[in-house]
Amino acid sequence: MIRGAPRGRRSPRREAPSADGASLFEDGGTTGMDETTQGFRADAPQGAAETDLERSEQMRIREAKLDALRAAGQDPFETVRFPATHHAADIVAGFAGMEGKPVAIAGRLLGKRGMGKASFGDLQDRSGRIQLFVKVDELGEDAYAEWLKLDLGDLVGVEGTAFRTNRGEISVRVARYTLLAKCLRPLPDKFKGLKDMDVRYRQRYLDLIVNPEVQETFQRRSRIVRTIRTYLDERGFLEVDTPMLSAIAGGAAARPFETHHNALDLDLFLRIAPELYLKRLIVGGFERVYELGRMFRNEGISIRHNPEFSMMEVYQAYTDYKGMMELAEGIVSACAQEVLGTTRIVYQGVDVDLTPPFARLTMRDAVLAHTGVDFDALDDAAARRLAAERGLDPLKAATRGEVMNLFFEEYVEAKLVQPTFIHDYPTEISPLTKKKPGRPDLTERFELFIVGREYGNAYSELNDPFDQRERFAAQAKRRAEGDEEAYQVDDDFLTALEYGMPPTGGLGIGIDRLVMLLTDSYSIRDVLLFPTMRPLPAGDAGREDGGEGPAEGREGVEGGNG
């Protein structure tokens, strides 16, 4: 880029005006602009050589405008603050009491309608958009000439008065403005928005600028997460943070990501679930704990799966899985009420009623109702035979319970549209769950299904250390047989159980899926700001950037919310 303009000649850091009413433009500062902008074509080939050839015509024009501003001592990037008094939506909503009153707002310029010596613009801030009205009479010749050179996407702060145009649109009559940052790249189409999914995910900021419904989705996501925290906090649950790095990835059936600690020369895993740590805290006496955060599972990517995803797990001493049903109903319906104002929602065109209580059905009854097969009346061999007859492919040693689960997933799951707790899961697929009294083949476990998807998973937590050791042993056997997702034995957790864990109910809720449900999002990527993507090949920053690799080398030290 052609730079080298004298910087900070006027004052090293300009603060935008406001209270004292000092004009930004009292000393002009627009001289030289015309020569520079008109001369950019001549300058480009000589001055900036190759880099300019790579940039689009529109970028070179914008850079030339920036250079001219800098040459005039008006570097927009030196401005440090702009004290806005209002947001766009405040002015529109509260116009009755604001007409003629002074306002200062800041945001991105997303529309320009020039009319000669007057012009209109649209300013977008976090609250929405408002129209700006700019007149040469009020700004002065020089400042107005500068205004006309602003580009769509520039960040500006304006001061003026709230008023209504002849056509009735609530607007701000601009008395002064400050360019707060230059937008050097042209924005996506202002009406058609940004459609290319690749670009939308990789450059989410663009998606947020031009597709307003995307902002709405992520604001709603934030409110859902806050609602869950509030709901649990109000009921005496303590939010905690347990390790993301550990030598054993336990608490779920999934393949973990592997990593390495250099100083300890130790291989570690990224967590797949916080369960075993949270239960240690129940042993420790917290009685009510929860964690809401990111989990990592080394599995495929799909419309419902991302390698890192958010889950909430909550544990409550002295209750069981039925207590967790009430908690799950309460959380899901409270979130719907908070973000949609109702518990009767529509997901992808399907009416769903999230009003508690939700239907409750044992897995055996659900399978019986949908297939006519009563697994209580079968033994292992008969169950396997029946599966084979229907073209299912159970493992050779599959038990009755495993086959029943297979039937459930194959014939029932997709049909559970209205919220339904499916409970009494087979023991062999529930290694952390208490057995049902009198039915050692079943456990006190439920999963919550809505629109054919799983949203929650809960147990009466297994607290018998002998039983837990046997369950781990059974999992270890499977692991030895090649099941990479079978649980690893966690001796330290067993030790904790030997000190005594109170009877406890535990519940996990998939945050991303809940957000999908309540934002009517088709894909999980639409509720993740930055879904996992393959990096673009080196040297082909392509659609993204002509220069330095974007954001690489900055590890995501993300906030603790999920």
Next chain:
RNA sequence: GAGCCAUUAGCUCAGUCGGUAGAGCACUUGACUUUUAAUCAAGGGGUCCGGAGUUCGAGCCUCCGAUGGCUCACCA
């Protein structure tokens, strides 16, 4: 991991039979002091995702590769 589809100007998209690359928005210049996707006039802008092949000639046909979307598998 497999199959199908997509990739053309900054964005959204056309592109016929293989014969000099098109539109709208955006951009530049000019006109215009209350517009609403402002309008009017003129103009500039292309690694047709990358590579190889077929052909006199490839955005288009063939092969290889990249990225994404969808479906399936795994999973929550």
